[in-house]
Amino acid sequence: MKLEIRDLRAQIDDTPILKGIDLTMESGQLHALMGPNGSGKSTLSNVIFGHPSYEVTGGEILVDGENILELETHERARLGLFMAFQYPVEIPGVTVGRFLKRAAEIRFGEEDFKASAFIKELRSWLDFMDMDQNFINRYLNEGFSGGEKKRMEVLQMLMLKPSFAVMDETDSGLDIDALRIVANGLNELRGPDFGGMVITHYQRILDYIKPDFVHIMYKGTIVTSGGRELVEALEERGYDWIRKQHGIEEEENEKEIVHEH
Amino acid sequence: MSTEQEQVQVEDYKYGFHFPDESVFKTERGLNEAVIHAISDHKNEPEWMREFRLESLRTFRAKPMPNWGGDLSGIDFENICYYAKPSEKQYDSWDDVPAAIKETYDRLGIPEAERKYLAGVGAQYDSEMVYHNIQQELKDKGVIFTDPETAVREHPDLVRKFFGTVIPYSDNKFAALNSAVWSGGSFVYIPPGVHVDVPLQAYFRINSQNFGQFERTLIIADEGSFVHYVEGCTAPVFATDSLHSAVVEIVALEGARVRYSTIQNWSSDVYNLVTKRGVAYKDATVEWVDGNLGSKRTMKYPAVWLMGEGAHGEILSIAFGGKGQEQDTGGKCVHCASNTSSVITSKSISKDGGIASYRGQIKVEPGLTNVRSHVECDALILDPESKSNTYPYMDIMSDDVSIEHEARVSKISEEQLFYLTSRGLDEEEASTMIVNGFLDPLVKQLPMEYAVELNRLIELEMEGSVG
Numbered sequence: 001m002k003l004e005i006r007d008l009r010a011q012i013d014d015t016p017i018l019k020g021i022d023l024t025m026e027s028g029q030l031h032a033l034m035g036p037n038g039s040g041k042s043t044l045s046n047v048i049f050g051h052p053s054y055e056v057t058g059g060e061i062l063v064d065g066e067n068i069l070e071l072e073t074h075e076r077a078r079l080g081l082f083m084a085f086q087y088p089v090e091i092p093g094v095t096v097g098r099f100l101k102r103a104a105e106i107r108f109g110e111e112d113f114k115a116s117a118f119i120k121e122l123r124s125w126l127d128f129m130d131m132d133q134n135f136i137n138r139y140l141n142e143g144f145s146g147g148e149k150k151r152m153e154v155l156q157m158l159m160l161k162p163s164f165a166v167m168d169e170t171d172s173g174l175d176i177d178a179l180r181i182v183a184n185g186l187n188e189l190r191g192p193d194f195g196g197m198v199i200t201h202y203q204r205i206l207d208y209i210k211p212d213f214v215h216i217m218y219k220g221t222i223v224t225s226g227g228r229e230l231v232e233a234l235e236e237r238g239y240d241w242i243r244k245q246h247g248i249e250e251e252e253n254e255k256e257i258v259h260e261h
Numbered sequence: 262m263s264t265e266q267e268q269v270q271v272e273d274y275k276y277g278f279h280f281p282d283e284s285v286f287k288t289e290r291g292l293n294e295a296v297i298h299a300i301s302d303h304k305n306e307p308e309w310m311r312e313f314r315l316e317s318l319r320t321f322r323a324k325p326m327p328n329w330g331g332d333l334s335g336i337d338f339e340n341i342c343y344y345a346k347p348s349e350k351q352y353d354s355w356d357d358v359p360a361a362i363k364e365t366y367d368r369l370g371i372p373e374a375e376r377k378y379l380a381g382v383g384a385q386y387d388s389e390m391v392y393h394n395i396q397q398e399l400k401d402k403g404v405i406f407t408d409p410e411t412a413v414r415e416h417p418d419l420v421r422k423f424f425g426t427v428i429p430y431s432d433n434k435f436a437a438l439n440s441a442v443w444s445g446g447s448f449v450y451i452p453p454g455v456h457v458d459v460p461l462q463a464y465f466r467i468n469s470q471n472f473g474q475f476e477r478t479l480i481i482a483d484e485g486s487f488v489h490y491v492e493g494c495t496a497p498v499f500a501t502d503s504l505h506s507a508v509v510e511i512v513a514l515e516g517a518r519v520r521y522s523t524i525q526n527w528s529s530d531v532y533n534l535v536t537k538r539g540v541a542y543k544d545a546t547v548e549w550v551d552g553n554l555g556s557k558r559t560m561k562y563p564a565v566w567l568m569g570e571g572a573h574g575e576i577l578s579i580a581f582g583g584k585g586q587e588q589d590t591g592g593k594c595v596h597c598a599s600n601t602s603s604v605i606t607s608k609s610i611s612k613d614g615g616i617a618s619y620r621g622q623i624k625v626e627p628g629l630t631n632v633r634s635h636v637e638c639d640a641l642i643l644d645p646e647s648k649s650n651t652y653p654y655m656d657i658m659s660d661d662v663s664i665e666h667e668a669r670v671s672k673i674s675e676e677q678l679f680y681l682t683s684r685g686l687d688e689e690e691a692s693t694m695i696v697n698g699f700l701d702p703l704v705k706q707l708p709m710e711y712a713v714e715l716n717r718l719i720e721l722e723m724e725g726s727v728g
Contacts, residue, residue: 049683052675073682074691082683089680093698099684102694106685139698156684 001064001080001163001195002026003048008059010047017043019220020059025213027163027195030186032206032231034199035217036239041199042086044217045166049073049083078106082162084153086169086199091140096152097122099140100159107160125158128188130181146173154185164195171198171205183208203231216242274528274555275721276369279497280361282469284387286346290471291339294318297441300344304410304444307417317430317440324434330620331558331587336532341473341504343442345387351408353394362386369495371464378710379491381406383463385476388444399457405450406461409477412448419450423481427510427538427566436536439475439508446476446507451486451517460489460522460708465505467496467531473504480510482517482545489520491711495555498528502557505531511539511547515569518546522707524715527555529585535561543569543598550707552579553588554718562620564593567601574603577703579715581722582615582647591621591652594634602633608703610696612643612722618650623657623664630661640670641699643692671699693723 008021017040025031035041047054048061050073060067063079071079091099100122105113119136126133129151141149150170157165167186171179186196186209198211206214206228214230215222218239223246224230233241286303288296297318301311326333352358355372366372366384375382381395383406390408399406405416412420430440447463467474482488496503505527513519519539527533533556539547549563565574576592594603609617619638640649651668673695681691697704697716704712 049679051679072687073679074685074687077683077685085680085683089674089676091677091681091695091698093701094694099681099694102686102690103684139701160684 002062003081003164003195004060004062005044005048006060006062008044008047008061009057010043010054011057012043012054016057017054017220018047021220021222023215023222025164025195025197028192029195029213030190030209030211031197031213031215032200032211033197033215033217034201034203034231034234036201039217040220041201041217042168045083045168045197045199048166049076049081080163082157082160082165084150084157084165084167084170086172088141088144088149088153090142092142094140095137096140097136100156103156104159122159125155128158129155129185131155147175147178150174150182151178151185154182158185158188161189161194163193164197165189166197166199168199169201171200171202179205180208203235206231218242218246274498276495276526277498277528278368279468279499280365282345283359283361284345284347284469285349286344287342287469288344290342292318292341292343292442296343300442300444303344303346306410306413309421310413313425313430314441314443317437320431321434321437321441324437326434327560330560330589330618333532333534333558335502335557336504341471342469343473343475344444345469345472346389347386347468348389348391351390352392355392358392362391365466365468366392366464369464369466369493371462374462374710378459378708379462380457380459381461383408383447383461385445385463385465385474387467387469387472387474390445390447395461402455403452404455404457405448407448409443409446409448409479412479416448416450419481420448420479423510423512424479425510427512427540428508428536433536435506435534436508439477439506439536442473443475443477443508445474446478447480447490448478449480449488449490451482451488453483454485455483456487457489460491462491462493465492465494465507467503467505467527470499471501471503473506476507478507478509479512480519480521481512482514482519484514485516487518489522489708492521492523493526494523495526496528496531499530501530503531505533505535505556507535507537509535509537513539513541513545513547515543516545517542518548520548520550521563522550522552522711524552524711524718525555525559526718529555529557529583531556533559533561535559537561537563538566539564539574540566540568541572541574544571545569546573546575548575548577549592550577551590551592552715553590554581554722556588557585558587558589560589562591562593562622564595565603566595566597567603568597570598570600572598572601574601576603576605577706578605578607578609578619579700579703580607580609580617581719582609582611582617583722584613584615587616587618589618589620591619591638593622593624595624595626596629596632596634597626599630599632601629604634605636606703607638608641608700609638609649610641610643610699611647611649614646616648616650618652619668620652622654625657625659625662627658629659632659632662634662634664636664636666638668639699640668641696642670642672643696689723693720696723
């Protein structure tokens with residue numbers, strides 16, 4: 001799958017957030033999108049999936065050459081796109097098992113769906129993610145801790161095997177063990193048929209998942225792109241370095257940290 | 262709304278079909294003494310029952326219409342047929358039931374359900390039970406499951422002891438109406454210590470137009486017994502209104518437990534005004550599971566009177582108020598003894614301009630100790646046009662009482678829909694999943710077959726609900 005974003009512009013409540021984003025990503029590649037809070041990273045992932053609160057004011061998003069901006073959210077998902085949410089929503093009364101079974105039926109086709117194979121696979125991924133088997137019968141995300149919610153996102157990704165996944169700050173709020181488990185989950189999926197974009201503002205998850213490409217986003221545009229060396233440069237010099245390089249004035253309210261304290 | 266949309270609505274209701282009216286006897290439209298005599302004559306009733314009916318009619322006339330709850334101004338009592346007899350007799354084999362009536366029940370899946378998971382079935386078509394059957398094994402244990410007319414003839418002592426004692430004809434206008442013109446329903450008696458492990462079911466079907474169905478059910482669970490009784494109902498879709506006004510009385514004697522489940526799925530032109538009440542004596546339990554999906558207006562508040570120590574009452578109410586519908590439902594528990602407990606749980610959903618209201622009452626009589634009650638109502642509103650109301654009444658006259666009341670109103674959030682649609686579910690399926698999830702804690706308490714049925718009905722209600 002090839003995901004191309006061309007001069008994408010979007011706003012929320014008349015406030016422009018994305019001011020011309022260009023990115024080309026393909027299966028087999030892992031991209032990291034970094035940047036301080038408020039730079040528009042989460043907006044980008046929401047716009048890729050057609051969140052109703054955002055209005056696209058210009059540009060295109062192409063999947064294998066076809067513009068998907070007119071497609072409904074579920075139609076985009078059915079192309080093989082997946083988003084791991086920064087803040088997964090609670091769905092009371094809907095069990096993880098029931099929800100994932102339905103999502104898997106849609107993803108892989110109802111005719112080919114085998115309940116026994118599904119449940120077996122679900123159980124083994126739960127073990128892999130170091131999650132209790134009881135999660136199958138728990139209501140989706142209801143009463144989950146922050147870390148459990150993030151693991152549940154990765155679990156869903158493992159079950160649904162997307163062609164391209166956007167992971168929106170899946171690393172934030174995780175302790176080091178959970179971070180390693182989440183990174184392992186992503187690494188399981190890596191291969192020629194899987195592409196992904198990891199959104200983060202910490203470098204530490206990148207120690208575990210080794211992205212092929214790194215993009216730095218700032219105030220609604222991609223200000224620089226490169227390889228893994230960019231992460232190290234950023235770690236050493238901080239976002240100030242980016243600001244100076246690109247002649248951007250720092251504003252009072254956006255002192256950002258790159259490192260986890 | 263346009264006619265086209267109206268038609269779509271009609272087609273959505275799977276049970277909207279009807280057969281030609283082939284009643285063997287029908288009273289003229291309108292209500293008067295002659296109608297009462299005609300009903301009484303056809304049933305060959307004892308004089309005391311005829312008198313009971315006539316007295317009830319006088320009370321009905323004297324009582325004003327309720328000035329609260331749903332809008333009932335559309336009911337024209339003079340344009341309703343109060344008695345339609347569908348066949349000459351009642352049958353205990355489906356093969357003998359007249360063809361059109363049998364086909365109706367086949368399409369509703371009743372004979373199949375009877376074979377698979379019911380201990381006994383009663384089927385009412387307009388005014389009369391056309392079929393009643395119960396497993397021989399239960400008959401041998403002394404369980405009685407029949408229509409009330411037969412019970413009046415064959416078990417007069419039991420009937421006279423309990424009939425109209427839980428819900429007197431003077432209780433409210435519609436109980437008076439039912440008492441005057443009642444026809445059909447069920448009479449159930451469970452002997453001491455007998456546990457009926459699989460449910461008994463009665464199915465109520467209206468076939469005639471501008472018709473009023475007034476069945477009457479009396480369930481007596483003798484000491485230490487158990488029974489689960491299930492009631493289902495549907496009607497054809499006509500352009501004009503019908504009335505369903507039942508009375509259900511439950512008597513749970515010492516240590517008995519009765520569970521009564523309803524999945525009401527009347528067509529959208531039926532006024533459904535039902536009085537349901539149970540009395541629980543020492544250590545007895547009465548449970549109502551009351552699902553209301555169909556009808557134009559429903560006013561129904563199943564009640565439990567807790568008469569002896571250790572008694573427990575439980576009411577689960579599920580209401581779905583769709584387009585043009587008003588579901589005014591809830592429950593009532595009256596604590597008349599110490600060491601009693603009650604739980605009322607209500608879940609309502611409103612969509613397409615529908616109204617779902619919870620109306621409930623907890624009453625604790627004076628001088629009691631250790632009384633506990635928990636009331637929980639959750640409402641889910643699917644769009645800005647729809648409404649949900651909560652009317653909780655508390656009437657507490659003792660001090661040693663623990664009462665909890667929780668009420669929540671929620672809406673399906675954009676974020677929930679976005680989350681589910683991002684996994685490939687379309688918006689309609691996502692909304693349905695959220696609605697079914699909202700009901701799940703209640704539905705789980707239903708026997709599996711009814712849980713499946715309820716989920717399926719919710720899916721039908723949700724179809725086409727997202728633009």
